[in-house]
Amino acid sequence: MKNSRPFNFLLLKKKLTPYLLLSPAFLLLIVILVYPLIYNFYLSFLKWRLTSPVPSKFVGFENYVNLFLYDPDFLDVSKFSLGFTIVTIFMEFIIGLFSALLLYGLVRGRRLMTSFLLTPYMVAPIAVGLGWRLMWDRDLGLVNFFLVFIGLDKINWLAESMPAFWAIVISEVWRSTPFVTMILLAGLTSLSNEIFEAAHIDGANRWQTFWKITFPLILPPLAVSLMFQTIFKLRVFDIPFILTEGGPGTSTMPYGMLIHRTYFKYFDVGKAAAISVVLLFIGIVVAMIYVKISKMKQTS
Amino acid sequence: MKSISQNISPGIPTNSVSKGIVMILLVFSLLPIIWIILTSIKSEQAIFSIPPKVFVAPDFSAYKIFLGLGNNSAIPFIWNSLFIAAMTTFLTVIVSSLAAYAFSRYRFKWSNHLLILMLATRLLPPVTAVVPLYLMFRYLDLLDTKFVLIIIYTAVEIPFATWLMKAFFDGIPRELEESAALDGCNALQIIYKITMPLASPGIAATSIFVFILAWNEFMFAFMFTSINVRTIPVRLAETIGEMQVYWQEMATLATVIMLPALIIGFFMQKYLVRAITAGSVK
Amino acid sequence: MKSLRKMVKLVIFSIMFFSAYSLTLAADSVTLLIHPTLYKAMGGKDGVVADLKKEKSIDVTVITSPYGNILDKAVLSFVSGGGEFDVVTLIGPWINSETTNFFEPLESYIAGAPAEWDYEDIIGSLRKVPTFPKMNGKTYGIPYRVGTGIFYYRKDLFAKANLQTPKTWDEFLELSEKLYQPGSIYGVVQRGKPGVHVEQDFKRYLFSTGHAVLSEDLSTCLLNKDDSIRVLEVFGKPFLSGWAPPDMLAWGRDEYRTAMMQGRAAMGLYFSPYWGLMTNPEKSKVADQLGWFLVPNFSGKNQGSTLNGGWFAVMDKKSKNKKAAFELMMAMTNKKNQLRGGLEWSNGPIRTSVYNDPEFKRKFPVAKGWLDAISLGIADAQHPRITQISDITSKEIINYLQKKKSAKEAMDDACNQIKPLL
Structure with a gap:
């Protein structure tokens, strides 16, 4: 890859070209998303109840202080959300990479297999939640039916903290691994074969070919897709909500549910805004890490 | 395309073990879906029987209701969703491909900052954007229109689509573009005639995701529309009733929702395959 | 290049075309935000709504919303002050000293209602819920469904x-x-x-x-x-x-x-x-x-x-058609429709007369127990x-x-x- 080489033949003609190309995207973003983003920062310094006739009041960092020091749920929610994000991303990476490589290696039936393996991502999240709830049910679920069939004990999947964590993780991994698979598959498919022919001539074995040549080439799209998956995971809502509603207790409550409930059930707009700002910063840190990783691999 | 010999593939084992793993993944992927489809043709008594029943006399009544033309038909909802998702995909791909091209091929002031800013907009949880956007569109009198959902979805998908397409564009060699530029093509011509066809697997993948995210979106659709433009996920959420989940209705709608996405996914894949041909010809 | 411009034009036009919407509503028309189960309990499209059109020529536009989200949607509309929904169904605890700022007080409407609607027939413990004697003595809702x-x-x-x-x-x-x-x-x-x-x-x-x-x-x-x-x-x-x-x-x-x-x-x-x-x-x-x-x-x-759990109909203060909105509230809660709802559409009736109705008793032998329990019941804070x-x-x-x-x-x-x- 020759990314470092300046691409200047168009630049000489028109210095404005990149900005022109960016303008439609940013125009939309500024109207629809940048404005709420700034508004949200502003809200996080206010005490404002959505339904209250009392006008909002500027309170400085009070919302943040309350959140970090006095909110008993925030710590639980952070623990679950971060744990859930790390575990699901790791599993999706491994399974996604494997399935993409296997699918790419298939000569016959590849198109059909790909379709089948990608199906879970097409199912609406609400339906995924409800469908898996039937699967995890203690008495009438397929999972326990299978466990009993092979001679194990039933597990209270959704009623105990640890099993509930894994039930949510597996349901989420089931739904969104195809996302990673698909992007890797697209990355693999757009590589040209000459590279591999060259490697083959050089006498590299399969393992070397993969780690030295293929992996660095598919890393940029992989990093982007994992980065976005991480962001989606941090604020996951539907599947935990339908499977456990955050239970038992608050042991499986993600940030997404906390924000929604603070905003639209408690009407505490300032605090909800503060939580989403915290989430924004976590997201930026995550993005920085992924950008670093993909740059590092490229230069090496 | 079958001429690619397995030896020079990118270093992937292709023995019977790997085929076995594919089969396991296949069962894992399909079993819950099959279960949802089976649920859609079961009466409630059968859904809740212990141990779980697989084969029952099929009951297609829910399909008749939703796919028929009566009062409870789901077809208007499907049409709304289809139109909105298709428009969103189209707009997003057009707008984002330009932006992605700019980020991928040009070095300009603030480029990295703009890329991060774009991402930052996506980091905001959508629920916090609901109130400001609602007030804005209320003021503009645009609530309850397809337009408002298309515009919001497009904006929400742009960061993701741009980042992803940039990653794919980065992987495409520039020699062809350079020679086209020497031939006197302008930037747009280069993007649409040369870069995009080469990046078609990536674009296909991106547009499938954009389509599915728009197709399944619930919150904005629920909050911003009332009468004219209800989408199918909103209808699906209504099967969670006050006292009970209407399981059969839910499963039927879930199956119906799955279908268009599946069909589109299946046909988009030909771009994934065609790219190999292009590669081998080149 | 040309084809691209054509395509963009086509997209813009088609968006405009398909997103055409109608804002102009006929003089006597109201919108109702309701839970789908409750809508079924008023007979859906062919029930109370169709009768109201026939008898009083009031058009009712119904917007249904699942349980978990009905409050989100209602509050958003109330806060924006657009009066998007004239009548909204809410559960008791959601009617409180804060939310009532958005609701129309109903005493004058109740006082002016025809005698056969009979407000006093509604079970007393339910009538008490949306009234605030200690705050300002006003009534903000009419019971519609109870359990x-x-x-x-x-x-x-x-x-x-x-x-x-x-x-x-x-x-x-x-x-x-x-x-x-x-x-x-x-x-x-x-x-x-x-x-x-x-x-x-x-x-x-x-x-x-x-x-x-x-x-x-x-x-x-x-x-x-x-x-x-x-x-x-x-x-x-x-x-x-x-x-x-x-x-x-x-x-x-x-x-x-x-x-x-x-x-x-x-x-x-x-x-x-x-x-x-x-x-x-x-x-x-x-x-x-x-x-x-x-x-x-x-x-x-x-x-x-x-x-006691109950659903109440409230009216948005910003409603542009309050008279018709109250007609709808009366139609939802009158004797005929409450009995019909209880018998045919599995509503939980809010009127004493329904529980004493011989036909209702025959269908629900449990009716007497329900009435006793409802009358003894305590509403949520x-x-x-x-x-x-x-x-x-x-x-x-x-x-x-x-x-x-x-x-x-x-x-x-x-x-x-x-x-x-x-």
């Missing part, structure tokens, strides 16, 4: 073991132990899912003490009173002793309803309108085996006091922070059920967290 807590039980299992329905909580606990059959039948089923589930079920037990979570003036938390702690122990005992489902902490509405309907439960405390569903032989395996008894208490006298209070209560109940805290510790902690909110 209360009632124990349903398996007559056949009781008969086989020669058992009587309980009057006190001690008898109730004895029965749940006796009726429990390992592996096949749970003594009693309850919900343990966090949030509204476990909290609502617990409140159905708690209110048997004659008081709610908060005192009537909403100034004191009553969860740490001795009788509240005792009720929590009653509520927890079947689960902690293994007579209730071991995965109860994951049980919501569907799990505990189907457990009874599939014949896997001996007793359960349900929202009264479940009766129609549970005695439907197409859906329930035990349709003709069900009996009912009123919620027991500690003293064994005057049972039946429990949590209508505090602006009620949802937050509920979530705190739910969390502490589950702490007790998970044996992380004793009943007293859990209830003390709950009150400590609730106090600053009052």
Whole structure:
């Protein structure tokens, strides 16, 4: 890859070209998303109840202080959300990479297999939640039916903290691994074969070919897709909500549910805004890490 | 395309073990879906029987209701969703491909900052954007229109689509573009005639995701529309009733929702395959 | 290049074309935001709405919304002040000193209503809910649908073991132990899912003490009173002793309803309108085996006091067509439609006359018990922070059920967290 080489033949003609190309995207973003983003920062310094006739009041960092020091749920929610994000991303990476490589290696039936393996991502999240709830049910679920069939004990999947964590993780991994698979598959498919022919001539074995040549080439799209998956995971809502509603207790409550409930059930707009700002910063840190990783691999 | 010999593939084992793993993944992927489809043709008594029943006399009544033309038909909802998702995909791909091209091929002031800013907009949880956007569109009198959902979805998908397409564009060699530029093509011509066809697997993948995210979106659709433009996920959420989940209705709608996405996914894949041909010809 | 420009033009035009919308509404038209189940309970498109069009030529546009989101949508519209929905259905606790700022006071409409609509016929304990005598004496809502807590039980299992329905909580606990059959039948089923589930079920037990979570003036938390702690122990005992489902902490509405309907439960405390569903032989395996008894208490006298749950119709202050909006509210709650709703569309009627109607009694032998229970029932605290209070209560109940805290510790902690909110 020759990314470092300046691409200047168009630049000489028109210095404005990149900005022109960016303008439609940013125009939309500024109207629809940048404005709420700034508004949200502003809200996080206010005490404002959505339904209250009392006008909002500027309170400085009070919302943040309350959140970090006095909110008993925030710590639980952070623990679950971060744990859930790390575990699901790791599993999706491994399974996604494997399935993409296997699918790419298939000569016959590849198109059909790909379709089948990608199906879970097409199912609406609400339906995924409800469908898996039937699967995890203690008495009438397929999972326990299978466990009993092979001679194990039933597990209270959704009623105990640890099993509930894994039930949510597996349901989420089931739904969104195809996302990673698909992007890797697209990355693999757009590589040209000459590279591999060259490697083959050089006498590299399969393992070397993969780690030295293929992996660095598919890393940029992989990093982007994992980065976005991480962001989606941090604020996951539907599947935990339908499977456990955050239970038992608050042991499986993600940030997404906390924000929604603070905003639209408690009407505490300032605090909800503060939580989403915290989430924004976590997201930026995550993005920085992924950008670093993909740059590092490229230069090496 | 079958001429690619397995030896020079990118270093992937292709023995019977790997085929076995594919089969396991296949069962894992399909079993819950099959279960949802089976649920859609079961009466409630059968859904809740212990141990779980697989084969029952099929009951297609829910399909008749939703796919028929009566009062409870789901077809208007499907049409709304289809139109909105298709428009969103189209707009997003057009707008984002330009932006992605700019980020991928040009070095300009603030480029990295703009890329991060774009991402930052996506980091905001959508629920916090609901109130400001609602007030804005209320003021503009645009609530309850397809337009408002298309515009919001497009904006929400742009960061993701741009980042992803940039990653794919980065992987495409520039020699062809350079020679086209020497031939006197302008930037747009280069993007649409040369870069995009080469990046078609990536674009296909991106547009499938954009389509599915728009197709399944619930919150904005629920909050911003009332009468004219209800989408199918909103209808699906209504099967969670006050006292009970209407399981059969839910499963039927879930199956119906799955279908268009599946069909589109299946046909988009030909771009994934065609790219190999292009590669081998080149 | 040219083709691209054409394409962009086409897209813009088609968006404009397909997103064309109509804002102009006819003079007498109102919008109603309602839960889909409640819409079914007014006969859907062909029921009350069609009649209103025929009789008063009022067009009703109905917008349905699932339970978890109806408040979100209503509040968004109220806050934006657009008067998008003229009439909205809400549950009792959502009508409180804060939200009523958005509602139209209804006394003058009620006073001006025709005599045959008969406001006084609506059950008294329900009429009290949306009125605020202490705040400003105004009335903000009309009851539309009501249910209360009632124990349903398996007559056949009781008969086989020669058992009587309980009057006190001690008898109730004895029965749940006796009726429990390992592996096949749970003594009693309850919900343990966090949030509204476990909290609502617990409140159905708690209110048997004659008081709610908060005192009537909403100034004191009553969860740490001795009788509240005792009720929590009653509520927890079947689960902690293994007579209730071991995965109860994951049980919501569907799990505990189907457990009874599939014949896997001996007793359960349900929202009264479940009766129609549970005695439907197409859906329930035990349709003709069900009996009912009123919620027991500690003293064994005057049972039946429990949590009343009801839906109320309120009118947006910003409504542009208030007269027609009130016509709709009257149509939803008049004698004819309440009876029809109760008989045909499984609504929980809000009028005394419906429960005394011979046809209704014939269809629902349980009618007398319902009326008694509803009249004795206590409404949930209508505090602006009620949802937050509920979530705190739910969390502490589950702490007790998970044996992380004793009943007293859990209830003390709950009150400590609730106090600053009052």
